[in-house]
Amino acid sequence: AQSVTQLDSQVPVFEEAPVELRCNYSSSVSVYLFWYVQYPNQGLQLLLKYLSGSTLVKGINGFEAEFNKSQTSFHLRKPSVHISDTAEYFCAVSWGGSNYKLTFGKGTLLTVNP
Amino acid sequence: DGGITQSPKYLFRKEGQNVTLSCEQNLNHDAMYWYRQDPGQGLRLIYYSQIVNDFQKGDIAEGYSVSREKKESFPLTVTSAQKNPTAFYLCASSMLFADSTDTQYFGPGTRLTVL
Secondary structure: OOOEEEOOOEEEEEOOOOEEEOEEEOOOOOOEEEEEEEOOOOOEEEEEEEOOOOOEEEOHHHOEEEEEOOOOEEEEEEOOOOHHHOEEEEEEEEOEOOEOOOEEOOOEEEEEEO | OOOEEEEOOEEEEOOOOOEEEEEEEOOOOOEEEEEEEEOOOEEEEEEEEOOOOOOEEOOOOOOEEEOOOEOOEOOEEEOOOOOOOOEEEEEEEEOOOOOOOOOOEEOOOEEEEEO
């Protein structure tokens, strides 16, 4: 079965530190990859997505992610976090072909401390 | 502004009652979706609709029902058959369903609590 794994359920960091949120997916010929952010008691907002082309994708709020096909990973990074980045982050994958559904990871709660 | 609205924001249900959650979009999107979110579980697909008057079961459809009579609206009914309905419910839409590259846009959610 196709699956998405977010390796860390919680990531605490200090303000201005770098952060990496990890995401791995089950292998397939073609995948489309998304990162969403959810602030408390709100809906999800798209941060960035990888469809094809350059493996380094830049998104909103200074986030970027790198698609690594050999390691089936799509890790999210930010060089310097702010208090306002405290939120839950979801990796999502669509495998294309006849399967149009989006499969979500279980989420990573990023907590930025002063 | 274009977007997705969900109402109510908070909903309380007594055991044995059916309740309906509203979802409206003015993005002119064909596809709409309902997800359930539980702590530490990510999002799970309940139902989806590709076009008006058509909808399909997702991964956890038991105890839920939907309708799609208008392009803009995709209400979700949580029936008394749903044994554990307390959760955060998210509605989403995308321009097309049959496009794996398409972005899904989410509403602000409804938090349902069973008393």
